[in-house]
Amino acid sequence: MNTESVTNQVKFDEVFHKCNWKYTRQRSVLLKNIFSGPKKHFCVNDINDDLKNKSIFFSYTTLFNNLNDLVDNKFLNRIECGNQYFYDTNLSKHIHVYDGDKNMIFDLNDYEMLNKEIPIPACLKLLDEYSLIINIKKVNGE
Ligand SMILES: [Zn+2]
Structure with missing residues (x-):
């Protein structure tokens, strides 16, 4: 079974299409990082650190813009907390x-x-x- 895309029912092809993204390996790794495994919360720095460990480098702005695209296209939820943003792969309403x-x-x-x-x-x-x-x-x- 392919648990990679099953967990959150996110199809990467669809993400690239809806976000109007050109395919890059960086983005592919980014999506794997976000959507594989259990539902989770993270901030930009968490993802940035994970990607760096995999030798994938985004500029902070590019990473932030990519996350915004995912939020705008309803693949991710953004939680504003004080002056920082957190992201949630669980799209249901919860506290x-x-x-x-x-x-x-x-x-x-x-x-x-x-x-x-x-x-x-x-x-x-x-x-x-x-x-x-x-x-x-x-x-x-x-
Ligand atoms: Zn949550």
């Missing part, structure tokens, strides 16, 4: 938690599982706003 200590975005459900000691109000489960971000930073960094 995010921004962990200021880790500088990472989590889905609310995952965050609760990982941080059982933090009581998150149950009423938040009733919300259905994709844009809602709960910003958490522990006061006494324990």
